[in-house]
Amino acid sequence: MSMDQGEVVDVVLVGGGIVSATLASILGQLMPDKSIRVYERLESVAIESSQVMNNAGTGHAANCELNYTPEKPDGSIDIAKALSINEAFEVSLQLWSHLVEAGALPAPSEFLNPIPHLSFVWGENDVRFLRTRHARLGGHPMFQDMRITEDDAEMAEWMPLVMEDRPRGAPLATTRVDRGTDIDFGVLARLLFDGMQRRADFSLHVKHHVKGLQRSPEGGWRVTVQDREARQAREVRARFVFLGAGGGALPLLQKSGIPESRGYGGFPVSGHWLVCTNPDIIARHRAKVYGKAAVGAPPMSVPHLDTRIWKGRPALLFGPYAGFTTKYLKQGSFLDLPRSLTFDNLRPMLAVARDNTSLTRYLVSQVLQSPEQRLGSLRQFMPTARMEDWRLEVAGQRVQIIKPDPKRGGKLEFGTEVVASADGTLAALLGASPGASTCAATMFELVQRCFPDRAGTADFQAALRRMIPSTGHSLSIEPDVLRTVRDRNNAVLGLRSA
Numbered sequence: 234m235s236m237d238q239g240e241v242v243d244v245v246l247v248g249g250g251i252v253s254a255t256l257a258s259i260l261g262q263l264m265p266d267k268s269i270r271v272y273e274r275l276e277s278v279a280i281e282s283s284q285v286m287n288n289a290g291t292g293h294a295a296n297c298e299l300n301y302t303p304e305k306p307d308g309s310i311d312i313a314k315a316l317s318i319n320e321a322f323e324v325s326l327q328l329w330s331h332l333v334e335a336g337a338l339p340a341p342s343e344f345l346n347p348i349p350h351l352s353f354v355w356g357e358n359d360v361r362f363l364r365t366r367h368a369r370l371g372g373h374p375m376f377q378d379m380r381i382t383e384d385d386a387e388m389a390e391w392m393p394l395v396m397e398d399r400p401r402g403a404p405l406a407t408t409r410v411d412r413g414t415d416i417d418f419g420v421l422a423r424l425l426f427d428g429m430q431r432r433a434d435f436s437l438h439v440k441h442h443v444k445g446l447q448r449s450p451e452g453g454w455r456v457t458v459q460d461r462e463a464r465q466a467r468e469v470r471a472r473f474v475f476l477g478a479g480g481g482a483l484p485l486l487q488k489s490g491i492p493e494s495r496g497y498g499g500f501p502v503s504g505h506w507l508v509c510t511n512p513d514i515i516a517r518h519r520a521k522v523y524g525k526a527a528v529g530a531p532p533m534s535v536p537h538l539d540t541r542i543w544k545g546r547p548a549l550l551f552g553p554y555a556g557f558t559t560k561y562l563k564q565g566s567f568l569d570l571p572r573s574l575t576f577d578n579l580r581p582m583l584a585v586a587r588d589n590t591s592l593t594r595y596l597v598s599q600v601l602q603s604p605e606q607r608l609g610s611l612r613q614f615m616p617t618a619r620m621e622d623w624r625l626e627v628a629g630q631r632v633q634i635i636k637p638d639p640k641r642g643g644k645l646e647f648g649t650e651v652v653a654s655a656d657g658t659l660a661a662l663l664g665a666s667p668g669a670s671t672c673a674a675t676m677f678e679l680v681q682r683c684f685p686d687r688a689g690t691a692d693f694q695a696a697l698r699r700m701i702p703s704t705g706h707s708l709s710i711e712p713d714v715l716r717t718v719r720d721r722n723n724a725v726l727g728l729r730s731a
């Protein structure tokens with residue numbers, strides 16, 4: 234295969250999912266003079282994790298996800314993570330509001346729909362947990378619209394499928410936040426890229442696989458890109474490279490050889506949904522109902538019965554059922570995991586294997602589940618469920634972060650993390666959750682960290698405040714700013730409060 238000497242650009246974004254699309258839009262607004270190239274290995278953008286069926290589309294704002302409010306040993310509830318996720322999601326809403334107003338995004342209903350977010354629990358311990366959580370969160374301005382009920386009739390009104398023919402006995406409780414969302418991150422990514430196509434020095438190349446990168450003697454990076462159709466490789470030089478390759482980010486980060494990448498590894502978790510095929514059932518549910526994770530389950534495997542809006546039509550899914558594979562991308566290779574083992578990350582990987590036996594047991598039990606067992610889990614949420622109304626679909630792939638830990642040798646993390654070179658010329662986003670919902674806040678931070686000269690200018694800061702009016706404020710401690718920001722987001726994006 235021949236190698237072309239390629240062009241010189243300011244920015245290369247690897248991967249065409251929601252994260253690269255978000256970063257491209259932010260750069261397009263804040264630094265319109267930058268030349269940007271996006272390379273996506275598949276035939277279209279956003280058909281890996283960001284594709285609508287591959288994720289749950291929940292606009293994670295900590296309204297219903299019980300794993301964001303862990304219970305402390307003394308029985309109290311820690312709400313710090315819920316506050317920071319809610320604030321980060323409000324940054325995403327501000328970005329989308331700005332882009333809609335600027336005409337860079339079309340009507341929000343093309344990618345975002347208001348859907349109530351509910352948490353549903355059963356059994357004395359979990360009901361007590363939900364009451365304490367509601368008392369803590371409901372007292373905070375961010376969650377003051379959260380309602381709770383233990384009344385069967387009200388629960389039946391909120392989620393008829395969940396209450397129909399439910400055996401009596403165990404106590405039940407449900408919280409509800411009306412200002413919840415369902416988001417099609419695949420459509421959103423495509424719309425964001427469409428908005429960028431109108432810019433002068435931007436181009437998106439599908440079927441282009443980034444094979445590797447190395448530091449350029451002139452500064453920045455030499456990126457090797459293979460055109461999969463022409464079967465030709467070329468080199469592109471860039472001052473800044475972002476590895477927004479989802480599960481493909483870790484192998485490229487390792488190839489970069491930056492010292493900051495040492496010791497990182499990845500733990501892939503696959504997933505399945507049950508997708509409802511009966512329109513009469515779909516029509517009877519309009520909520521995202523999240524439960525509590527089983528013992529040993531990773532936090533992102535919290536089961537939920539979930540209204541989705543796909544191409545303008547409601548859909549209903551239940552899951553995810555976790556699974557194990559050695560692939561880092563749904564359209565990846567079984568060699569992804571073994572190939573990512575290095576001298577540096579072997580110890581952290583082995584330490585995680587040693588310390589997470591309950592997770593391993595959980596994953597094995599999920600993989601070995603029979604269709605009847607899957608139906609059993611669904612029936613905990615929907616007692617009248619029948620197998621003939623549901624089909625099994627493969628969800629997207631998540632790669633959880635494994636990193637060195639001085640005490641235990643290695644630890645497994647369930648969030649996302651930006652790993653960047655000290656000189657700010659390379660950055661990668663690792664991990665998956667809360668992922669798409671909060672990636673705008675992460676990308677704003679990344680831009681300020683990797684382009685410090687520009688970020689320090691008054692023009693940049695003014696443009697930033699126009700895009701994200703809450704810049705410089707803390708929404709969790711400034712209720713007036715929170716109200717103003719939410720009123721505007723509600724008006725532009727068609728969201729509603731209780």
Ligand SMILES: Cc1cc2nc3c(=O)[nH]c(=O)nc-3n(C[C@H](O)[C@H](O)[C@H](O)COP(=O)(O)OP(=O)(O)OC[C@H]3O[C@@H](n4cnc5c(N)ncnc54)[C@H](O)[C@@H]3O)c2cc1C
Nearest residue numbers: 248250251252274281282283288289291443479481668670
């Ligand atoms: C089961 C499941 C449920 C989820 N639920 C939610 C949810 O409810 N809410 C939420 O906010 N998030 C959710 N997420 C997380 C969310 O889907 C991800 O955080 C988000 O889609 C990641 O976007 P991305 O752009 O980083 O990755 P992707 O969408 O995977 O995009 C990465 C792209 O990079 C490309 N690529 C990889 N390697 C290369 C290479 N070498 N060269 C060129 N291109 C390359 C890939 O083909 C891919 O298109 C869920 C994820 C899963 C798996």
